[in-house]
Amino acid sequence: SAVISQKPSRDICQRGTSLTIQCQVDSQVTMMFWYRQQPGQSLTLIATANQGSEATYESGFVIDKFPISRPNLTFSTLTVSNMSPEDSSIYLCSVDRGLDTEAFFGQGTRLTVV
Amino acid sequence: QKEVEQNSGPLSVPEGAIASLNCTYSDRVSQSFFWYRQYSGKSPELIMSIYSNGDKEDGRFTAQLNKASQYVSLLIRDSQPSDSATYLCAVNIGPGGGNKLTFGTGTQLKVEL
Numbered sequence: 001s002a003v004i005s006q007k008p009s010r011d012i013c014q015r016g017t018s019l020t021i022q023c024q025v026d027s028q029v030t031m032m033f034w035y036r037q038q039p040g041q042s043l044t045l046i047a048t049a050n051q052g053s054e055a056t057y058e059s060g061f062v063i064d065k066f067p068i069s070r071p072n073l074t075f076s077t078l079t080v081s082n083m084s085p086e087d088s089s090i091y092l093c094s095v096d097r098g099l100d101t102e103a104f105f106g107q108g109t110r111l112t113v114v
Numbered sequence: 115q116k117e118v119e120q121n122s123g124p125l126s127v128p129e130g131a132i133a134s135l136n137c138t139y140s141d142r143v144s145q146s147f148f149w150y151r152q153y154s155g156k157s158p159e160l161i162m163s164i165y166s167n168g169d170k171e172d173g174r175f176t177a178q179l180n181k182a183s184q185y186v187s188l189l190i191r192d193s194q195p196s197d198s199a200t201y202l203c204a205v206n207i208g209p210g211g212g213n214k215l216t217f218g219t220g221t222q223l224k225v226e227l
Contacts, residue, residue, distance in 0.1 A: 033214070042202060043158070043217045058214075092157055094215075102148070103204075103215055105157040 002027055006093050006106030013083055013113050020079045021109045023093030028073035031096035033103070034066070038089045046091075049076040083113045117141060118205050120218035128226055133190040135221050137203030140184065146206040147179055147186045151199045152220065158202055162188060193225045 003026040013019050023032065032049040047055040047068055055068035070076040080087050093106040119138045127133045135149075146165055150158035164170045164177040164186065176189040186205075190197055203218040 042219045043215075045214055045216075048214065090157075102160060102163050103206075104160060108157040 002029060002095050002097065002104055004093060004095055004104060004106035006109055008109055009107060010110040011112070013111065015084050015113055017083055018079055018081045019083065019111060020077050021091055021093070023076045023078070023106055025074045025095050029095040029097055030073075031103075032070060032076045033094040033096070034068060034076070034078045035092040035094060035105075036089045037092060037108075043092065046078070049078075080111065083111075085113045087111065088113045117216045118203055118218040120201075120203050120221045122219055123222040124224050125221055126224045126226055127193050129193060129195060131193050133193045133197065133223055133225070135188040135190075135201050135203075135223065137186045137188075137218055138184055139186070139203075139205045139216075141205070141207055141216075142181075142184065144181075144184075144205045144207050147177070148204040148206070148215070149175075149177060149186075149188045150202040150204060150217075151197075152202055153199045190223075193223075195225050195227060198223055198225045 005024045007022050034046040035043040036046055037043050045058050046061045047057040049055050049068050049070040051070045065081055067079045091109045094103045096103045117140050149162040151161050152158045162175050162177040164179045167179050167181055170177045174191045178187045200220040200222050202220045204215040206215050
């Protein structure tokens with residue numbers, strides 16, 4: 001499995017501000033994804049981070065709220081913009097080597113918006 | 115109908131018993147199936163993947179897949195207290211779907227001494 005480093009691991013932010021979460025992988029990977037896990041809930045896919053092009057967003061998620069970058073095959077960022085308390089969640093980076101579709105997760109970023 | 119369904123539990127089993135976790139999915143074109151374990155406050159950890167009908171064993175874990183019934187299960191033999199966690203079933207409809215995973219809501223397993 002790939003080693004996935006995600007930071008920050010947690011943060012407490014004021015409403016109306018933005019937070020950028022970074023995801024670094026120790027090897028090149030084909031697919032990178034961002035998920036959200038709201039308190040007591042399962043994981044919901046936000047978007048697929050595409051290298052060199054705009055991310056592909058799932059229904060209910062938009063680029064203005066969750067801009068994503070993926071400048072190369074080992075790194076991606078997710079920004080949570082104009083935050084409100086409803087954005088308090090764990091945000092998870094996931095990678096897929098593209099061979100057997102097994103996906104692995106970073107340790108997550110626990111975000112609290114006050 | 116939810117795409118991936120699991121009983122939320124909690125499922126309580128005594129130490130040493132077999133824990134059986136079940137999952138059903140709605141999309142018949144689903145190709146890949148995964149079980150993740152998530153401890154409280156931690157990120158999901160992949161424990162089993164299965165791609166074809168039948169059983170797949172790895173140590174104390176056995177995954178079972180029945181595509182005709184759209185059903186996947188996870189058996190944990192000789193359950194230990196350290197197995198207490200939430201188990202997430204995830205389904206991937208394959209490259210045509212962009213290799214995206216759809217998760218169930220998870221089953222909480224409690225292994226009691």
